[in-house]
Every structure is written in C-alpha cells, then in structure tokens.
Amino acid sequence: MTPLKTISIAEASSRHWDVIVIGAGPAGAVAAYQLGRSGLQALLIERKIFPRYKVCGGCLNQRAVNTLTEVGLGGVLDDLKAVPLDQFQIRYQGRELQIPLPGGLAVSRSALDVELTRMALESGVSFLSETAALVCGDSHPGQTRMVELFQQGALCGTARASVILVADGLGHPSLQNCEEFESVVSQDSRIGVGVLLPGGQIQDYPAGTIHMAIHKHGYVGLARVEEGQLNIAAAMDRSFIKQQQSPTGAVVRILQESGFPIPPAIGEQNLKGTIPLTRKTVRPVAHRLILVGDAAGYLEPFTGEGMSNAISEGIAAASILPRGLHDWEQSLEQEWLQVHQTLTMQRLHWCRWLAQLLRSPTAIGVGLRLFRWFPGIARPIVASLNH
Numbered sequence: 001m002t003p004l005k006t007i008s009i010a011e012a013s014s015r016h017w018d019v020i021v022i023g024a025g026p027a028g029a030v031a032a033y034q035l036g037r038s039g040l041q042a043l044l045i046e047r048k049i050f051p052r053y054k055v056c057g058g059c060l061n062q063r064a065v066n067t068l069t070e071v072g073l074g075g076v077l078d079d080l081k082a083v084p085l086d087q088f089q090i091r092y093q094g095r096e097l098q099i100p101l102p103g104g105l106a107v108s109r110s111a112l113d114v115e116l117t118r119m120a121l122e123s124g125v126s127f128l129s130e131t132a133a134l135v136c137g138d139s140h141p142g143q144t145r146m147v148e149l150f151q152q153g154a155l156c157g158t159a160r161a162s163v164i165l166v167a168d169g170l171g172h173p174s175l176q177n178c179e180e181f182e183s184v185v186s187q188d189s190r191i192g193v194g195v196l197l198p199g200g201q202i203q204d205y206p207a208g209t210i211h212m213a214i215h216k217h218g219y220v221g222l223a224r225v226e227e228g229q230l231n232i233a234a235a236m237d238r239s240f241i242k243q244q245q246s247p248t249g250a251v252v253r254i255l256q257e258s259g260f261p262i263p264p265a266i267g268e269q270n271l272k273g274t275i276p277l278t279r280k281t282v283r284p285v286a287h288r289l290i291l292v293g294d295a296a297g298y299l300e301p302f303t304g305e306g307m308s309n310a311i312s313e314g315i316a317a318a319s320i321l322p323r324g325l326h327d328w329e330q331s332l333e334q335e336w337l338q339v340h341q342t343l344t345m346q347r348l349h350w351c352r353w354l355a356q357l358l359r360s361p362t363a364i365g366v367g368l369r370l371f372r373w374f375p376g377i378a379r380p381i382v383a384s385l386n387h
C-alpha cells in the first residue's frame with residue numbers, strides 16, 4: 001500500500017485555507033473529497049497514522065453504498081473487495097431471528113478510511129497526518145478561524161481557514177477548548193470495543209450476514225470483511241466489563257449466552273476500546289464552524305447507520321459551506337441545523353427505540369417473538385434505516 005502523502009506543519013501554517021477538515025474518518029474524508037472536487041483549498045488533518053484500526057462493525061448500509069457511488073466513490077468499495085450483505089441474524093439466549101437486508105457491504109475501517117482519504121488527496125486536498133488539531137476557543141465574528149497543531153503532544157504550529165469542518169468523531173476532541181461544545185456523557189453510556197481477526201482459522205460466521213449477539217448488558221456484532229477477516233465490534237455496559245474482568249471476557253460471555261460460537265484465538269487478542277458512547281447532542285454549528293458525523297452526536301448503529309450519516313453529513317456540509325467562505329451569515333447556520341435535523345435526528349428515532357428495547361430482557365423476548373410471528377414488521381424498520 002502506497003503511503004499517503006502528507007505536507008509539513010510549516011507548509012500547513014504558511015497558508016490561509018478555505019476550509020480545514022479535522023478528522024479523516026468517513027465524514028471528514030468524504031467531505032474533503034467533495035471540497036477538493038469543488039476546487040477549494042482544503043487541508044485535512046488526522047491525528048493518527050493510517051492505516052489505523054477503529055472500533056466499528058464495518059457494515060455500510062445500502063444508503064451509504066448508494067451515496068458513495070453517487071459521488072464517484074463506489075469504485076473504492078469494489079477495489080477493496082467489500083463483502084455484500086444480505087442477512088441480519090440476531091441471537092438472544094439461544095433464540096434466533098433472521099431479517100433480510102436490502103443490501104449493504106462489509107469492509108474493515110483500516111482499509112476503507114485509507115482509500116477514502118487517498119481519493120480526497122487525489123481531488124486536490126492537502127493532508128497533515130499524525131497531527132492533532134485543537135480549535136481555538138475565540139469565536140469572535142472575524143473572517144478567520146484558527147487551530148493549534150500538536151505532534152506527539154507538543155504544540156508545533158497553527159493553521160488558519162475561513163471555515164472549519166469538525167469531523168473528529170465521538171466527543172469532538174478538537175473542541176475541548178470551546179465551552180459551548182462541552183460534551184455531556186449519559187450516566188448509562190456504554191463503551192465500544194472491537195478487534196479484527198485474520199480469517200484463516202475461523203470456520204463459523206459465514207460472509208454476507210451481520211451476526212448480532214444480544215444481551216441485557218450489551219451486544220456483539222460480527223461480520224466477515226475483505227480477505228475473509230472477521231470484524232468484531234461490541235457496545236457494552238461499563239459495569240458488565242468490570243464484572244467480567246476484561247472486554248474480551250465480556251464479549252465471550254455475551255457470545256456464549258446468546259448461543260454463538262467463540263472465535264478461536266479471541267482470548268489472545270487485546271481488544272481496543274472507545275470512550276463512553278452516548279452523549280448529549282450539541283448544537284452542530286457555530287461561527288465559521290460546522291460539526292459532522294459522530295462529532296455532532298452519536299447514533300447507536302444497528303445495520304450501518306453511523307457511517308451512512310457521517311458520509312451524508314460530510315457531503316451536505318461540503319456543498320453548503322462554500323457560500324460562507326467570504327460572508328458567514330446566520331442563515332447558513334439555520335440551514336445546517338435544518339439539514340442535520342433531516343439527515344440525522346429523524347433517524348435517531350428508530351435507533352433510540354431499538355437501543356431501549358435491547359436494554360430490557362422482557363422487551364427483547366417480546367420483540368423477538370413479535371418479529372418471528374410477524375416478520376413483515378421488521379422490514380419497514382430496516383428499510384427506514386437503509387434509505
């Protein structure tokens with residue numbers, strides 16, 4: 001894999017950018033790609049070195065696949081040999097439910113995020129890797145916003161832009177100096193953990209299905225991605241992980257109790273974790289600043305809504321913000337609030353409902369029975385999450 005070409009801090013600091021995009025996950029990389037295609041001077045900043053592992057189920061729903069294809073990024077999914085999905089298999093205490101999926105693809109985030117970023121660079125965007133950006137708190141209504149740039153924890157420079165797109169994921173770490181974006185974690189918030197296992201020795205878990213083990217203390221999703229690898233991602237109560245003495249112990253317990261086989265060698269893996277997932281949604285816009293994807297609010301994902309929303313918001317923001325480069329008007333902020341509401345908040349309805357259902361053993365039992373007796377009721381829910 002050819003490494004991504006990055007610019008130096010000195011170069012990043014010496015220019016005035018039209019847009020600085022913070023974070024090269026799906027939201028940031030796709031937004032940057034669109035900005036580059038529009039001919040804007042955009043700088044994409046990523047704190048990690050790519051390829052990097054990211055806790056995620058790796059399942060793109062049909063809406064995400066369609067959106068990527070519409071903007072010319074469908075070829076990335078073909079090149080990566082993303083695995084087509086057609087079934088959602090749920091198990092709870094040995095009971096099973098299968099729901100057909102209207103499409104979707106499974107691909108590892110280590111591979112996907114590199115290729116989306118590569119496409120952004122090909123569209124003319126500059127990339128600053130292994131650099132954490134911190135948005136300066138001062139938001140007086142000037143023409144410019146500024147970020148501080150950190151490498152290995154040390155302040156190395158600053159960069160300026162007309163608009164900043166914050167796509168840095170859960171808890172929007174680049175906004176920690178901006179009081180109005182203070183992140184409030186829910187008391188009962190779960191944390192995410194995950195691992196990508198090499199496919200060689202694993203016989204179970206056929207490709208094409210999202211396998212989901214459900215438990216009152218969390219859920220574990222498993223899906224085959226490219227090259228037969230098995231992607232495992234879980235969201236679990238923090239107290240349960242403590243009780244099981246490790247994230248691996250908690251994942252194994254949920255798989256056992258729901259009736260799924262335990263993938264060989266999982267015990268030898270160091271599962272990666274996230275910060276607490278559920279957070280109070282913040283106002284996703286401020287003066288010359290737009291928040292997209294998980295940075296704007298976390299969406300508990302079931303069949304690939306997280307990346308789908310991140311991608312849609314990235315594209316929408318890239319089409320709106322060029323109008324604010326010179327004169328940033330309040331009406332633009334109102335417009336973004338409206339777009340965010342339509343693209344994301346309405347979808348939260350089903351995700352929140354399902355998340356609550358999955359926290360109550362009685363409700364899970366009743367829900368599974370209902371879905372089994374009346375399979376037709378699952379379809380509109382899955383369809384609404386996929387379109």
Ligand SMILES: Cc1cc2nc3c(=O)[nH]c(=O)nc-3n(C[C@H](O)[C@H](O)[C@H](O)COP(=O)(O)OP(=O)(O)OC[C@H]3O[C@@H](n4cnc5c(N)ncnc54)[C@H](O)[C@@H]3O)c2cc1C
Nearest residue numbers: 023025026027047057059133168169192293294304306307
């Ligand atoms: C357990 C679990 C399973 C999931 N499964 C799925 C699934 O199957 N399908 C799905 O669609 N979604 C799933 N999601 C949700 C999905 O991972 C997110 O919704 C998605 O990654 C959001 O994309 P994003 O671009 O907004 O943020 P991210 O993907 O989090 O990307 C943010 C990027 O910003 C970088 N960054 C952070 N801070 C800074 C900084 N200060 N400066 C520079 N860079 C910075 C990070 O390194 C990262 O690369 C899952 C989530 C969890 C926790």
